[in-house]
Amino acid sequence: MKILRIFRLIALAGGAVLILQSDFWKIGRVDCRQNENPCSSEIWTELTSLTFGKNIIFFPTDKVKREILREKPTLKEVKIKKKLPNKLIFELKEREGIVALGLEGGEDFYIVDSEGVLLTKAKESNLPLILLSQPIGLDIGQRVEEEEILRAINFLTNLRLNLFEPKLARIISPFSGEVLVKGDVTLLFSLKKEAQIQLDSLQLIFSRSKIEGKTIRKIDLRFDKPVLTYE
Numbered sequence: 001m002k003i004l005r006i007f008r009l010i011a012l013a014g015g016a017v018l019i020l021q022s023d024f025w026k027i028g029r030v031d032c033r034q035n036e037n038p039c040s041s042e043i044w045t046e047l048t049s050l051t052f053g054k055n056i057i058f059f060p061t062d063k064v065k066r067e068i069l070r071e072k073p074t075l076k077e078v079k080i081k082k083k084l085p086n087k088l089i090f091e092l093k094e095r096e097g098i099v100a101l102g103l104e105g106g107e108d109f110y111i112v113d114s115e116g117v118l119l120t121k122a123k124e125s126n127l128p129l130i131l132l133s134q135p136i137g138l139d140i141g142q143r144v145e146e147e148e149i150l151r152a153i154n155f156l157t158n159l160r161l162n163l164f165e166p167k168l169a170r171i172i173s174p175f176s177g178e179v180l181v182k183g184d185v186t187l188l189f190s191l192k193k194e195a196q197i198q199l200d201s202l203q204l205i206f207s208r209s210k211i212e213g214k215t216i217r218k219i220d221l222r223f224d225k226p227v228l229t230y231e
Helices: 002-020 041-051 061-071 147-161 195-212
Strands: 029-034 075-083 087-094 099-103 109-112 118-122 129-132 166-173 176-181 185-190 216-220 227-230
Touching (some): 041 087, 061 075, 099 147, 129 147, 147 176
Parallel strands (some): 029 087, 099 129, 129 166, 185 216
Antiparallel strands (some): 099 109, 166 176, 176 185, 216 227
16 A cells, blocks of 8 residues: 555656646746836847746746846846746846046046946936046946945935935045035045934034024034034
8 A cells, every 4th residue: 555655646746747847837928127117129038038938937036137137237136026827027127327437537427326336438427426536447337346436435325315416526535535515515524434424414414504594615524523614
């Protein structure tokens, strides 16, 4: 009896394997959204050639995610959903340009995201600009390595998140930078202190200046007690 049960289990397992490997599970439909919009024809073609005819049950989603991110470093996130019996859904999220990097006196801009990944090169930009003293020498998809530049990008990113509007910034030293924000107020900030701590002080300073009716022209956030210059 035990031998008969074993044979039955083997037969069932073999039948299940045959069913799972049948053409019924071959991928025949692919849906792709890129930042909530339909993917470009180029990406459609690549995904179709990568997936069509593959078995959806055994499709290696994690491996494919890594391959896509490696081939397209300007993508921030890739999600792959399986919809049985034969449909794959791709959701791609592109990195967003947050600031521009440019040489003083130069003509080209390097558009980077909040993590310092170079997304594109451009002749003009409406993004906040960080002026550099020397070229960064990066290709599309590569990440800025200089710590002071990354910290400056982080500070400007947080300025925008806190509804301040940075315009032009420069790195003064490995320890500090300055940025001009909307209203022609110059901020001196530390590249060593946490950005949010400095921005909390900034919010409080602007709130008080509105109540007092004073016009601020310069704020030095590098010290525990910020230094203010009024009009």
